[in-house]
Amino acid sequence: MKAPILQMKNIHKRFSSTIALDGVDLDAFPGEICGLIGENGSGKSTISSIAAGMQKADEGEMFFRGEPWSPVSMIDALEKGIGMIVQESGTISGISVAENLFLAEVKKFRKGPVVDREEMNRQADLALDAIGASDIRGNMPMSALDFQARKLVEIAKVVMKDPDVLVVDETSTALSHEGRNILYDVMRRFREEDKAVLFISHDLDEIMDVCDTLTVLRDGNLIRTFSKEEFNPDAIRMSMIGRELKGDYYRSDFIPSSLDEIALKGEDLSIPGELDGVDLTLRKGEIVGIGGLSHCGMHTLGKVLFGAIRPESGRVVTGDGSEIRDEGSSMKHNIGYVAKDRDTESLNLTASIRDNIAIAGLDRYAVSGFLLTAGNEKKYVDKQIADLSIKCSDRDQAVQQLSGGNKQKVVFGKWIGRGSDILILDCPTRGVDIGVKRDMYRLMSDMKKQGKAILIISEELPELIGMSDRLIIMKDGRITKEFTRSESLSDADVINYMI
Amino acid sequence: MDSKTALLKKYKRRQRLVTVLPFVALAVLFAVLCLTVQAKGYRLPMYLKILLNEGVVLAIVATGATFIYTLGSFDISLGASTLFSATVGVMVYNATGNFGLMLLAIFGVAIGCSLLSSVLASVFHIPVFVTTVAMMSVLSAVAAQIITANGGALGGISIPAEVVRPFDVMWFKILVLTVFFAVCMFLFDYTKLGRRQKFLGGNPVCAKLTGIDLNKYAILAFIMAGIGVGIGAFLTLVYTPSVTTGTAGSIGMNILVAIVFGGMPISGGPRSKIYAAVVGGFSYIILNNILKILIDSNAGYGISQIVSAVFFLAVVYVTGMNYRSQLLPR
């Protein structure tokens, strides 16, 4: 067996009240893609960010190619051979792609007092070509790029430094199908060049497909490392959450059902360049899924249905015929909306759990419609914390201290607490671990049974197929296909209509 | 697990400390002032009266302004609109001789100016801060024009002292402060208004997607600030029945200082506190007075300002302490 490129021994790390790592050993071997998997808060991001110089361990030793390893910063680590593609966006939007790529090295292109932009752009194009992202060019302004393209720029930025160890932290959740393929190609190239990759993902199918070994972390401890031949979804899931997952992950029935009554209707919704005459009906007691590539218009559609974006033409009406004009009227008709970008659109991170849940329900628990009492509010909030089993120290804990899954539960609590009858969920399980995912699927099923209407917009086909009564596929702002729930429906059937 | 709960406790303790700190600071400063005044042989009761007079206008205007600061916004024109409201009040009294009309004019102008800032901002989709900058220039210029054109050789305009003299008593000022503060506290902590403003201040995008209309709450916040300005302008006239171009000139900056001294983040949001302005305003006034007593003015101008600036930075550091450590990476 080859010697590991990177060795981490007995790594400890804590953040004020939270123990993130409790003595973890981790090795990265050449020619190997090692998957890191675990629930939110298991420590997988922490250990990889320590390796990549983003933060320091409280205790423990690291060796890189046999030498003691203690990078002072991410840039230092990247220069010396370990590069990391981070989960949160690390690009700056006011400047060009090339400037982003060569942020700290602009002086390399200096000719006298001026920067040779042409040369810088050319080098940037080369770096982008090298990862197969040729449709992004160095002279483009960063702000013109979408989320996925920015991610690809970040990947190019790390890969062009040619590190020996590449750390990829949940980057794939931000990427569409083609974006993921670009990333996988990069990772495979590293393997072929006898370098090491640490790949962090929530997506079990993905990680089993791409990785050679798989290390499971839980509560800051290394639980087990699986080799390729040991890969078994159930065993991995079990070691991730420390107990067996009972019952069905998705809905157990395969019979499409709904009440007759219409809950929400979009009529001929158009926004130039985004939506092109979309008609859509959501009935009570129905789960409708919307799938497609990330630019198919489905995320915009979610916002239009909630009234957050006014369509250029067409309208959104509720079952009783009232028109939805803005978020306020939407809430009046008991519509709730869980945004795709959780941290910026669904939550107030510096506020407490209590504030975040209570804010949508002020009118629900106010005495005589205006007086807010602490007693009523605590009751209201505590019910959501209990019903959704949100893991927190107490209701006054700041939401930013919670893991992704628990943050999402807070968002759900915000809308469920006020008794929403119609829920528009945009990527509700994005960045959420499987334990929480399962809870959410159950919740949706329960709500369906109560006659509530649910619209799930998702980039993950299995969950759409697993949950929807009807699955609508969109492409280029139009609905291209509608499937009815059936046991035989598979990814392959659907994917053709997306691309 | 034990170490985890211990850490959690420590964290909570620190959080509580940061919350309590402004009150402790006020109490300590108050005690120090009393001791200094006694030690110097000055008349303490009179000093307390002076403190109240100096602090009450600041505390009221700043409490009204807290609604704006909570939104993460900023109004730089409050000093100018206090000046302008008082100016119009004086002109109206001198023209009509009617006390009621004077009050009406003061409040009408104060709330009107505030509304104008916020409505202009929402109509033209520019940050409110920008419109308040414009308002500040316009209001102080117009007020200066009125004052100098009518004040003539006196350099200022005034109403007869007897008109407001009955109100220049401690109990009245305490009553006004208490009532205004109670109303603000009620609105801020016990109604949707305050809760939604705090939420807006924390994350306007999320607030919009929770059905909270920024423009509506910005306008409401500015109305509250306008009421504060109106009361402030009236109490300014009560203290000195005249208005000069320099009247209320320091209020604008002092509001900022008061709010920070009171332990509220300047960026507003969920950690905003309605009592910050009162606690911080009085702390600041007391601190300044202590420094003025201790540092002989003959020793050199500006030393007390430097000391209070250092104090200000220390307060910002301490109140921000917990905030920074909350930003955990996962």
Added chain:
Amino acid sequence: MKKYLAMILAMVMVLALAACGSAAPAASEQAPAGDSGKTVKIGVLVADVSGEEALGFANYYRNYIQSNYNVEFSYTEQLADAAAEKAAIEKFAAQGYDAIISFSASDRATQLQTCIDNGLYYAVASGMLDDAQYEQFKTSEYFVGQIGPSMDTEYEAGYAMGKYFADQGAKKIAMYGAFIPNPMHVFRAAGVLAGIGATYGGASEKDAIVGQIFADQGIDLKKVESKDVELAGYFQGFGDTTFDELFACIGAQPDAFLSVGMATTFFTQNLNDAGIAFSDIDSFTSANGEAMADGKLVYLAGKYSSSIGPVFAAVLNAVNGTPVRDDEGNAISLSQDYLVATDADSFQKYAAADQGDSPIFSKEVLDTIIGDVSYADFSAAVAADRG
């Protein structure tokens, strides 16, 4: 928890403040400070802490008077408005001061009322109340009086300056209005216009000219009409465009540049270089002496630092129980004129008399008006010693 704390604190404050209500009357029961060895404490209200004139005044009180008499002066910081003036007086009262001398003019009526409320003697230095205010307060025992240039004196100073240049045969002048609408500068500027024989908006009377300048917030050249002396340029204030305006005035090649204040601070160099004779109303500083001896400064009306000596004497008399009142028992009201230097010799004489250990109002002079003196003797002494 924090709310309780807030309430407790509020209670403490309220109680403390309530206590002051009952304790306040006791505040003024201290024995009047006599010459029995107790230091007389005088608070000085100032609106300007850095100007040449203000520094000269402060120097005279702090160094000369304080070393010759058993008094202690305490200066305020720069007072921005009427509220700051009132608070400063209240603090002096709380600190057991005996009297207030005020150089600050935001609201003199309120200052005076506050002194009366707190049992402090009050005098206006280097300025005057307006007539209505004087009438209102002149019988109050705490109002010691006012000694300084009145607004009429300011007008006269401007008038004299304008007339001087007209008499010298100037045909074309430019003018700097300093900080109009500052009342002092408005009156001086009105005086200058009258002095050169001009009308302003058709008016030739003092009050009418002053009123129009206040309304215009400046001087509108189009409204100036003059037979003999042309006003070729005018500007005021100090900002981004000031020097452009100055050069425009210089470009008009006037015979003289008349300033109602601050020109010696701002423009001496430029005017010397341009070779234009200029005048100002300022004080007898060494820089002004040089400008007069070697430069183009040809006319300077100035206050001398010790002109505030008599005010001190009056205040000291009042504190010591021998107040000086006029024949009807009213507070002193005496106007002080400016001294005018038109050549280096007269300038040097005034400057010398104003500096160092022998000011015009020296201890010897002041001693003649301290103690039991009649109003006639007092006013004669103020009117006499003029270098």
